[in-house]
Amino acid sequence: MRRAILFAIALLHWAVLTAQERPEQRSEHGWYLSPHGTIRILVLFVEIDFDVTPGKDPQPNGAEHWPKGKLPTWKDRVFDPFPMAVQQAEVSRYYQDISLGRYTVLGDHIDTLITLKESEYPGVHQAHSIGIHAVKEANKRGKLRTRHGLGISDFDLWKVRGRAGEPKLAGPDDPHSYDHVMVIVRNSGLGHGAGSTDSGSPGELYGFRSDTQSRFGAMYALPFEILKHEFNHLLIGGNNFHSGGGNAAQFESTFMPLQGGWSMMGASGSSLLTCSAWDRDRMGWRPDGAVHRIRARDMAGNEVDADLDPLAGDTGIFVLRDFVPTGDALRIRMPFIPEDRTPQWLWIENHQGSARNGSPTDRFHWEGINPCVTGMDPGLFMTMQVGREDRTGPAIFNGSADYLRPVLANGNYDLHLRGDTLHNSCPFGTNTLYFVRDPDLANPLTGNHEQELPVHDRDHNGTVQRTEHWVPGVRTERGEPDADLILYGRPDHAFRMNGVRSLGMCTNPSSANMLTLYSTNTRETYGRKAPNVRTIHLNGIRVDLLEMRTNGEAVVRISTNDTRMVSDQRWCADSITLPPLRGTDGHSLTITSGVHLLLDRSRTPTRMSDADTSDGGPWFSDPTTFTVQTGASVLVEPRSTLELRNNSTMHLMPGSQVEFARKARLIVPSGSRIVVHGDARLEGRAKHFRKARRQGRIITLQ
Numbered sequence: 103m104r105r106a107i108l109f110a111i112a113l114l115h116w117a118v119l120t121a122q123e124r125p126e127q128r129s130e131h132g133w134y135l136s137p138h139g140t141i142r143i144l145v146l147f148v149e150i151d152f153d154v155t156p157g158k159d160p161q162p163n164g165a166e167h168w169p170k171g172k173l174p175t176w177k178d179r180v181f182d183p184f185p186m187a188v189q190q191a192e193v194s195r196y197y198q199d200i201s202l203g204r205y206t207v208l209g210d211h212i213d214t215l216i217t218l219k220e221s222e223y224p225g226v227h228q229a230h231s232i233g234i235h236a237v238k239e240a241n242k243r244g245k246l247r248t249r250h251g252l253g254i255s256d257f258d259l260w261k262v263r264g265r266a267g268e269p270k271l272a273g274p275d276d277p278h279s280y281d282h283v284m285v286i287v288r289n290s291g292l293g294h295g296a297g298s299t300d301s302g303s304p305g306e307l308y309g310f311r312s313d314t315q316s317r318f319g320a321m322y323a324l325p326f327e328i329l330k331h332e333f334n335h336l337l338i339g340g341n342n343f344h345s346g347g348g349n350a351a352q353f354e355s356t357f358m359p360l361q362g363g364w365s366m367m368g369a370s371g372s373s374l375l376t377c378s379a380w381d382r383d384r385m386g387w388r389p390d391g392a393v394h395r396i397r398a399r400d401m402a403g404n405e406v407d408a409d410l411d412p413l414a415g416d417t418g419i420f421v422l423r424d425f426v427p428t429g430d431a432l433r434i435r436m437p438f439i440p441e442d443r444t445p446q447w448l449w450i451e452n453h454q455g456s457a458r459n460g461s462p463t464d465r466f467h468w469e470g471i472n473p474c475v476t477g478m479d480p481g482l483f484m485t486m487q488v489g490r491e492d493r494t495g496p497a498i499f500n501g502s503a504d505y506l507r508p509v510l511a512n513g514n515y516d517l518h519l520r521g522d523t524l525h526n527s528c529p530f531g532t533n534t535l536y537f538v539r540d541p542d543l544a545n546p547l548t549g550n551h552e553q554e555l556p557v558h559d560r561d562h563n564g565t566v567q568r569t570e571h572w573v574p575g576v577r578t579e580r581g582e583p584d585a586d587l588i589l590y591g592r593p594d595h596a597f598r599m600n601g602v603r604s605l606g607m608c609t610n611p612s613s614a615n616m617l618t619l620y621s622t623n624t625r626e627t628y629g630r631k632a633p634n635v636r637t638i639h640l641n642g643i644r645v646d647l648l649e650m651r652t653n654g655e656a657v658v659r660i661s662t663n664d665t666r667m668v669s670d671q672r673w674c675a676d677s678i679t680l681p682p683l684r685g686t687d688g689h690s691l692t693i694t695s696g697v698h699l700l701l702d703r704s705r706t707p708t709r710m711s712d713a714d715t716s717d718g719g720p721w722f723s724d725p726t727t728f729t730v731q732t733g734a735s736v737l738v739e740p741r742s743t744l745e746l747r748n749n750s751t752m753h754l755m756p757g758s759q760v761e762f763a764r765k766a767r768l769i770v771p772s773g774s775r776i777v778v779h780g781d782a783r784l785e786g787r788a789k790h791f792r793k794a795r796r797q798g799r800i801i802t803l804q
Contacts, residue, residue, distance in 0.1 A: 127267030129493045130386025134301050134314055135336040136260065136270035137201065137385045141281050143181060143209035144248070144257045144307075146216055147173050148236045149288040154220045158227075161289040161321055168288050168320065173215050176324045180286075181209025183250040192326055192462065199461045200366065200377040201387045202429055207333075209284070210248040210256075216240050229291035233304030233317050236285045246308045254278045254310055262313045263301075267498055279303075280312035282336075284329075292319030295370050299332040331369040338366055338384060344503040347372030347467075347553075351568040351623045355504040356444075356488050358568055358619050358707060362553035362589050363485055363508040373508070373553050373591030374478070375463040379431035379449045380487050380506060389429050396433050398422055401657075408432045412643050412662045419648070422452040422482075422656045426464045432658065433487075436615040438639035438681055442632040444489040446615045448509065450645065452656040453596070454480045459654070466591035472529030475587055481596030482647055482656060484509035484605070486616055489633075502620055502627075507554070510595040511602040513610035514549030515539050516674075516705035517556050517574070524576050528586060534575035537588075541580065546610035547638045547675045548617055548704045548723070552577065552588045553595065557707055559720065564713040566722050568623045599650045606644040608667035608691075613643040617675060617708055626710050630676075637677040642685065666692045667699060674704035676724040682733030682758075690734040693742040693766075701726050701774075703748035718748060725749035730782075732757040738786075743767040746774035754782035762786030770799040778802045 135141065149170070152159040164170030182194040185206055189195040197207040216239050218226050223235040246254060258278045264270035283304060297318035303311035316332050318325045331348050335341075341353050346365025349355060364374035366381040382388070383396065398408035399421040410416035412434060423430045432450040439445055455478050456465040468475045490505040492498045520536040527534035537556075543549075550556040555571035574588040585592060594601055605613050618635045620627040630636050644664035649657035665685030678701075683690040693699050707722035714721040725748060730736060732755045738744050740763045746752060747769075754760055756779050762768060768790050770776060776799065778784050784791065784800065794800040 125268050126494055127496060127498055128386075129267065129384045129498045131267050131269050132264075132337045132385075133266050133335070133339050133499065134264070135282070136264065137205050137337040137387070139259075139272060140185065140206040140208065141259060142183075142252075142257050143207065143282045143284050144280050145180060145209055145211035146233075146236050146240060146283070146285045147177065147211060147288075148216045148218060148232065148285055148290075150226055150290050151217050151219045154224075159289055160293070164288070165322070167323055171215065171217075173211075174286075174288070174320065174324070177211055178249070179324060180211075180329075181207065183208055183210045183252065192324065193330060196326075196330060196463055199426060199463060200381070201385070202382070202389050202427075204387045210250050210252050212240060212243075213247050213249050214243070227291055229296070229319075230298050230317060232287060232290060232292070233283065233285040233315055237283075237305040237307045240307060254280070254308070257281060260313070278310050280307065280310060282314045282316070282333075283307060283312040284315070285317040286320050286325065287317065288320060290319060292317060294319050294321040294323070295325060295328050297325065297328040297332050299335055301336075327369045327372070327375075331367060334366040338381070339499045342501055342503050343367050345506045346378060349503045351571070353503045354620060354622050354627060355568070356502050356618050356620060357504055357507060357554075357616075358557050358566070358621055358710065359550060359554040360568065360571060361504040361507050362555075363506060364483070365506055371555075371589065372467055373589070373595070374453065374483070375465060375467060376426060376453075376461065378485060378506060379425065379429075379433070379451050380485070380490070382429055384493065387429070392429070396431055398430050398432055410660060411435045411437070412660055413437045413641070417660050417662055419657060419659050422450065422658055424454040424459050424654045425451040426453065426459050426461045432660070434643060434645075434660065436639070437641050438679070439615055439635055443635045444618060444633045445491065446635065447487040448613070449485050449487060450658065451483045452481075452654070453478065453483050454654045468529055468587065468590055474528035475590070476585075476593055478591060479593040479596060479598050479600075480650060480654065481511070481598035481601070482645075482658065483596055488616070488618055507616060508551060508595075509605070509611050510551045510553060511597045511611075512552070512592075512594040513544060514546050514551050516543035516545050517550045517552075518558075518705070519572060520578060524586075527575070534586065535572055536576045536578050536584075537572070537574055539577055539579045543705065544610050544672050545674050545704055545706055546612040546671065547614060547673055547678065548708055549674070549706045551611070553591070555589075559713065559722070564720070565711045566707050567710070568621065597647050599647065603647040604644065606664040607640050607642050608664070608669070608671055610671070613645065613664075614638050614640050619709065621710060630709065637679055638675040640678065640680050640683070640691070642683040665690055666694055667697050668694050670698045670700075672700045672702050673728065674702050674706075674723070674726050676708055676727065678726065678728045680728070680730050680734045680736070682731060682735075687737070688735070689737045690730075692737045693739060693744060695739045695741050698743040698745065701728050701744075701746045701750040701752065703750065716749075725751065727751045727753065729753045729755060730758040730760060731755050734758050736760040738762045738766040738768075740765040743769065745769035746776070747771065749773040752776045754778045754784060756780030756782055759783040759785065762790050766790070768794070770794045772797075772799070774799065776800045780804060
């Protein structure tokens with residue numbers, strides 16, 4: 103017994119020492135591979151000879167970009183074999199640009215096509231194991247021969263099996279091991295845009311195994327989107343890092359709608375093809391001489407800390423240079439979110455576009471490829487980060503997908519399908535759905551934006567699943583011409599000098615935080631409880647694009663106390679709170695003369711189940727509850743209107759005040775109500791309130 107106790111103590115002591123000796127896990131060290139330094143990838147180009155079942159060949163005659171029996175015409179456009187001041191191959195240039203030159207991804211390919219006969223490799227139909235067969239067939243060639251005469255040592259620049267989040271060791275293995283082997287197939291079960299990656303090896307290739315591997319289908323072109331998406335997994339994390347247009351409904355996600363946008367983990371659903379500021383922060387990609395983790399410039403050109411908490415005084419005028427070559431960005435923490443709820447930050451990036459900065463991926467998806475695609479204009483691109491702040495420690499690879507949600511300058515709406523289809527649409531000749539953006543259904547707080555996939559109860563079973571979505575294809579709007587390819591980005595999605603230039607508490611979209619709903623395809627993970635954020639906290643924060651200089655620099659003002667509503671607004675959310683903000687006129691919210699504020703129920707789902715079939719339903723949202731917190735004050739100016747609709751409720755908490763000026767209007771129909779708590783004051787001419795009080799639509803609780 104004593105011996106067993108001593109052994110247990112010794113084992114515990116060893117474990118403690120081992121834990122102490124292990125280096126700290128950091129996101130900038132990468133998952134399976136390091137996102138710093140240089141790596142070189144070995145590529146195998148493969149086709150399948152369907153000699154047993156010819157009818158299964160998805161592309162029996164090849165294609166112009168990849169003729170049957172030959173290497174693809176773009177074989178030298180995937181990777182550059184050697185470092186260059188400006189990389190030329192598409193994937194190599196992509197990594198040079200997004201990493202600010204911190205990560206060099208090179209490659210070379212075996213100099214002949216590898217043909218797999220179905221009769222010899224019957225398992226070739228299992229698409230994701232095709233690398234095993236490709237390696238066996240390649241070994242028949244006797245030795246490694248690449249396009250540029252490279253050997254095994256050129257593909258072994260890193261030690262095998264670096265631990266997740268820990269520093270990866272540069273240098274060759276003994277025996278050698280390829281750092282990464284990539285198989286690209288012309289005609290297999292891996293359709294175009296499909297692929298996968300993982301650690302490990304497809305087998306010994308010319309006597310050597312590999313540390314990591316991937317495989318991709320390339321039926322129609324160089325498979326850029328899926329190639330970089332899958333390879334980025336090895337740098338950033340697993341499927342729970344899907345974001346920016348690369349997610350799928352089966353993965354637990356932060357929001358119900360699948361998100362588009364831009365990020366390293368974007369793929370076929372991306373708008374911009376470059377990375378996001380969050381990605382660079384996660385990977386530790388900073389320019390030479392950078393002092394701050396997140397950086398911008400002041401008006402004198404000096405670097406300043408751009409990680410802002412405006413309500414704590416981080417306001418002023420900032421200069422954002424072009425995000426792609428400099429890494430400049432602003433980040434604003436959303437205030438008032440309780441500690442048990444997931445925090446949120448608003449990121450602001452200045453994108454000038456490929457035509458101005460020369461980066462091939464700082465453009466909209468399909469821009470420059472199809473004439474029907476409208477290119478991007480220079481402007482501010484914004485996205486909300488939800489959680490995902492851990493960059494050190496054991497939790498850095500935890501979390502849910504779609505943690506980035508775009509904030510589009512043209513706002514959020516209760517978008518809905520028109521019911522018809524555009525056939526043979528641009529650019530692919532496929533069918534595209536018309537959707538309606540109705541100005542009367544503007545919904546800045548909980549509506550859908552045009553770079554996400556809105557969900558609806560497609561099968562009318564009283565629940566919403568995340569697969570029940572539609573793709574924003576052709577936008578139709580009253581009095582406006584139709585616009586297509588909406589999901590992939592439009593000029594009006596950016597904040598521009600010749601368009602929308604401001605984001606505030608009372609604009610569409612709003613500077614407020616967002617509702618979250620962690621969910622799988624079929625269920626809400628936490629119901630509507632913590633860590634979900636289920637309340638919109640109005641905050642008075644404002645972002646203004648003051649100037650876009652000819653050199654591409656954006657002058658941006660961050661301010662607070664923006665509490666004056668100067669345009670009609672429709673606010674919908676399960677819960678909205680107005681803290682005791684103080685605007686320039688002393689009020690927490692001022693509905694200015696002639697403006698209409700409507701508190702309404704969201705027709706955009708904010709929950710997955712429990713359909714409410716009451717009047718106007720089915721609803722997949724709660725009636726809106728608007729709470730004026732203690733110390734807050736609201737002024738409804740002359741000729742302005744406050745209206746409650748669809749069972750909305752307004753709570754005036756003790757110590758709050760709502761004042762109606764002469765000729766201001768209050769509309770509280772049946773089903774809606776105003777609740778006055780304690781010594782809260784509802785002030786105005788008696789006729790504003792007499793009928794509503796008599797009908798029980800204004801009640802006082804002591």
